[in-house]
Amino acid sequence: MNRLDIRELVIDVPGRRDGRALTLSVEPGQVWGVLGPNGAGKTTLLHTLAGLRGPRAGQVLIDGRPLAALGRRQVARKLGLVFQDRHDGFPATVRETALIGRHPWLSAWQMEGGEDLRLAEAALERLDVDHLAERLVSTLSGGERQRLAIATVLTQAPQIWLADEPTNHLDLHHQSAVMALLAEQAAEGRAVMMCLHDLNLAARWCDHLLLLYPDGEACWGPARDMLVPAALERLYGQRLATAEIDGAPVFVPVK
């Protein structure tokens, strides 16, 4: 089982009323997109689901066990999170940054071994950053760092993926490649949930959507039920024109 159950969850956004509690399940094979305007609580939601901050109410279950009852290490073996922000502390190379993804799998006395290195190299190659392996992270471009962050979680090999704007800073080709990677993870039986700003990527790649409104309201369900122009226009406070291209709906903001 690789499932994430969210029960009566109210995320803790300071100064906001509770709104609608979330009850939904991210099941193996599903790709969930979280949509909402700036400040709607998308990042807060993902951090709450990863156990990095407490909810105001409700609970999160991984494979039926409450998040609060699991140790951090157990959670990290099950669930990986691609962060939106990254901070450079000390200088580190691309390869060693990907290798920290193995941390939850190694005991305290163990050193990273050949198998760990192989996983990291494979992840770097998959994200098209293997040629940068020896470079310092601080010298990378925004898009290269983004791909490295995803490669780190790929090295971590979680069964549940949470990704906070995984296509940030990426060019069109790498946007598609990253979405294909996440879809592939789901197709292999993992559960995927990601925050997105790009409606069209969500429409093309996600099978379920969660819409978060700034006032705490929310609605969720299969993507085809959620991609209603009127609901999306209310979500973003923006008029949209709709067309269908290549079998998926496309939304374009209009003046």
Next chain:
Amino acid sequence: MPTPRHLLWPPLAVLALLGLAALLLSVTLGSAALSLADVWAVARGEGSPLARTLILDLRIPRSLSAFAVGGLLAVAGALMQVLLRNPLADPYVLGLSGGASVGALAAMLAGLGGAVITGSAFAGAFLSTLLVFGLAHGTGSWTPSRLLLTGVVVAAGWGAVITLMLAISPAERLPGMLYWLMGDLSYSRSPWPPLALLLVICLLLMPLGRSLNVMARGPLQAAALGVNVRPLEWTIYVVASVLTATAVTTAGSIGFVGLVVPHMLRLVLGNDQRLILPACALAGGTLLVLADTLARTMIAPEQLPVGVITALLGVPTFLYLLYRSR
């Protein structure tokens, strides 16, 4: 680089050899210079009684104390830097040494000596720890910049208290207090407690090394990768406090070792804490042994406080390395 295990040993072996060489040098040099042959004779249980006293009772204990204090300070500095993700952090910047100094000076001012000074310095360092971490935490977040600022302000406060104590203390106690404030190894007694502590702490930190590497990426990233962040942060802070308090009670307050040694090593060896922490113990020890040898010999038979030497060595080295790394 996450250093493969077999690559951990060569740098540590080189540093250990350098440390031994520095210890040997410090034993032969001094107001009365001894040859290596004299040292060898004493090591075999022979040699003149004077040489035996000089080496076994004076120079070896003092050099070992210097080694232990340097190692303790460098490891404490390296830990603080990981904790705050800031290469400029060090026990002195965060006010630990200030607290320890106030504790020790208060005991001296009261005319107490020996174990009371030690205990009082420990109390001061821990009070400082609680103050800095308690205030920096407050109700909100526990950000490195907030912690660093709180540390700097608390350190400034301790500085004022030290000045006040010096101002009201009787003139005959002033020279001892001043020397102690600048760092002086001539008051240190048995080198074994700090050396044992250094060894124990290095062994205890070994299994935490990889967690510390992940911590250096920031607390959220570390938590997402399975690190229990808050307990680890407290462990680092308490261990660093114990190390600093021990160093300060052994030799007074010596600056720059905790700042310069980890930084120099990181430039050369990378930033794997499993290598850096033991390397800091060895290199910090070596540096302070050499500095203390210089302090004893430069204007012999007069002695300089070793803190002056570490500052004179440390500041230009640090600036040069910083300049070269650009």
